[in-house]
Amino acid sequence: MRIYARKGVGELLLNELAEEAKVSNGTVYNYFKSREEVLEAVGIELATEFSHHITAASTGVESGAERMSIGVRMFIERAKREPEWASAVVRIYQYDKNVRSAVIAYVRADVRQGMKQNTLKFNNEDLAVVMVMFATVGAMVAVLDGIEIENIDSLFSEMLLLGLGANPENAKSIANLALPPNAVEPAQTEETSEKKVRAPRRVTSRA
Numbered sequence: 713m714r715i716y717a718r719k720g721v722g723e724l725l726l727n728e729l730a731e732e733a734k735v736s737n738g739t740v741y742n743y744f745k746s747r748e749e750v751l752e753a754v755g756i757e758l759a760t761e762f763s764h765h766i767t768a769a770s771t772g773v774e775s776g777a778e779r780m781s782i783g784v785r786m787f788i789e790r791a792k793r794e795p796e797w798a799s800a801v802v803r804i805y806q807y808d809k810n811v812r813s814a815v816i817a818y819v820r821a822d823v824r825q826g827m828k829q830n831t832l833k834f835n836n837e838d839l840a841v842v843m844v845m846f847a848t849v850g851a852m853v854a855v856l857d858g859i860e861i862e863n864i865d866s867l868f869s870e871m872l873l874l875g876l877g878a879n880p881e882n883a884k885s886i887a888n889l890a891l892p893p894n895a896v897e898p899a900q901t902e903e904t905s906e907k908k909v910r911a912p913r914r915v916t917s918r919a
Contacts, residue, residue, distance in 0.1 A: 762790070763818045769895040776825025777832055777878060781886050783822070784848050784872060785865035786895050791852040792864075793896075798852050805849055812845065819844050823876070831886075833877030840876055847872055863888075 766783040773779050791798035805811055823840050826832035834840045851868045861867060870887035874880065 760814050762787070763815055767818065769892040773892075775831065775886070776822045776827070776829060777873060777876075777882070778886050778889065780819065780822040780826060780844060781869045781873065781889070782891060782895065783818070784844065784851075784869050785887075785891060787848050788851050788855060788865040788868060789891075789896070791855040795856055798856055802849055802852055802856070815845060816841060826876070826878075831878055831882060832873070843875060844872065847875075 763783075766786050769786065770779045770782050773782065820837065820841050823832065823834075823844060824837060827834065827837070827840075832840070847868075851864070855864070866887045870883045873883035873886060878886070
């Protein structure tokens with residue numbers, strides 16, 4: 713992940729990955745045959761890991777619009793706390809369709825529920841999902857670029873909800889709700905990161 717954050721998707725060398733993870737070249741080649749395979753494994757791991765964390769944080773929340781807001785705000789807040797993680801997510805997200813597909817199912821479920829509950833109003837579900845996903849990545853890029861706006865997570869969520877057809881009162885109220893107590897995830901340790909390189913977990917997309 714640190715290599716992607718520093719150098720970008722196209723710059724990864726498998727021997728550099730082995731050096732970063734402090735394992736032999738042979739260990740890396742046992743799992744990966746190309747940097748594209750590394751990209752897919754790391755990207756899906758990042759996407760599903762944090763999506764599962766968002767799902768856990770949203771347990772018991774019935775409002776689709778509120779669940780969507782929680783997820784968006786958690787991505788932005790983690791980008792502020794862990795710029796290296798956010799940089800890797802942004803870079804990988806742009807290049808790997810499987811990573812996007814791994815997130816789509818979560819976003820679609822919340823957006824669809826918000827529509828059914830008449831909190832959100834939009835003309836096309838696919839475009840609504842794309843709007844949420846790419847706008848959130850854009851907000852993460854803004855954070856990485858050093859833009860400092862007080863309560864950026866809530867302000868961005870409110871604007872996104874307005875764009876999805878929520879009325880102004882609901883959008884402001886939902887976006888400014890306190891995040892669940894378990895919304896803040898401890899920073900990933902280097903040891904955990906190493907273990908994931910040594911034994912990557914392949915996840916089948918839910919989309």
